[in-house]
Amino acid sequence: xxxxxxxxxxxxxxxxxxxxxxxxxxxxxxxxxxxxxxxxxxxxxxxxxxxxxxxxxxxxxxxxxxxxxxxxxxxxxxxxxxxxxxxxxxxxxxxxxxxxxxxxxxxxxxxxxxxxxxxxxxxxxxxxxxxxxxxxxxxxxxxxxxxxxxxxxxxxxxxxxxxxxxxxxxxxxxxxxxxxxxxxxxxxxxxxxxxxxxxxxxxxxxxxxxxxxxxxxxxxxxxxxxxxxxxxxxxxxxxxxxxxxxx
Numbered sequence: 001x002x003x004x005x006x007x008x009x010x011x012x013x014x015x016x017x018x019x020x021x022x023x024x025x026x027x028x029x030x031x032x033x034x035x036x037x038x039x040x041x042x043x044x045x046x047x048x049x050x051x052x053x054x055x056x057x058x059x060x061x062x063x064x065x066x067x068x069x070x071x072x073x074x075x076x077x078x079x080x081x082x083x084x085x086x087x088x089x090x091x092x093x094x095x096x097x098x099x100x101x102x103x104x105x106x107x108x109x110x111x112x113x114x115x116x117x118x119x120x121x122x123x124x125x126x127x128x129x130x131x132x133x134x135x136x137x138x139x140x141x142x143x144x145x146x147x148x149x150x151x152x153x154x155x156x157x158x159x160x161x162x163x164x165x166x167x168x169x170x171x172x173x174x175x176x177x178x179x180x181x182x183x184x185x186x187x188x189x190x191x192x193x194x195x196x197x198x199x200x201x202x203x204x205x206x207x208x209x210x211x212x213x214x215x216x217x218x219x220x221x222x223x224x225x226x227x228x229x230x231x232x233x234x235x236x237x238x239x240x241x242x243x244x245x246x247x
Contacts, residue, residue, distance in 0.1 A: 008069065009208075012213055019229055047173045091143070104143055115154035138152045156170060
């Protein structure tokens, strides 16, 4: 049950805060000797975080079903899909190298610092080419240690969107990404031997912590406090070499 709570917290908090869930998973698996979760865990935890977006944004997500906005989401989702398919084996190999996440954490921290220091523009919704560039930024986050939400929100800000608009568009983009991951994992899952109790606890924790993470991220973003996440990532990057050597 403790494992379920820890995995739910890890998924919910780091999936949405701009600190990279994949980077933290690589590090914790290495330091704490955590084995692979198993596909059934990934299915339920992704379902929990997907539900947290739906509940947090609720009716605001419906506007993205309109043809123009849906088109922007599709355009923004294309780069990550292509990169994921073409470089699948290479990207998977990155998950076995905890040292790789150190420069990735630093890179994410620098991008957040730059975006957070920019004067806010008044763009409410990206143009098609801006959506494509935001999607390219999101595709970089397939590398462990580079945050999906950090890259997509920062790209939106740097392209002239308001902080709030960049935040909302980033999380609207996350819905097809999480839904796609959920459906792919669901297709490969056998539910015959799963322990339903711990998995449901983990799912509930990922859902609640996901809502909390979205709320905190938005509050700090609107308050122009992205540097808090940068400081955390820089400190973590300084500490990790020592932890890896001691390990």
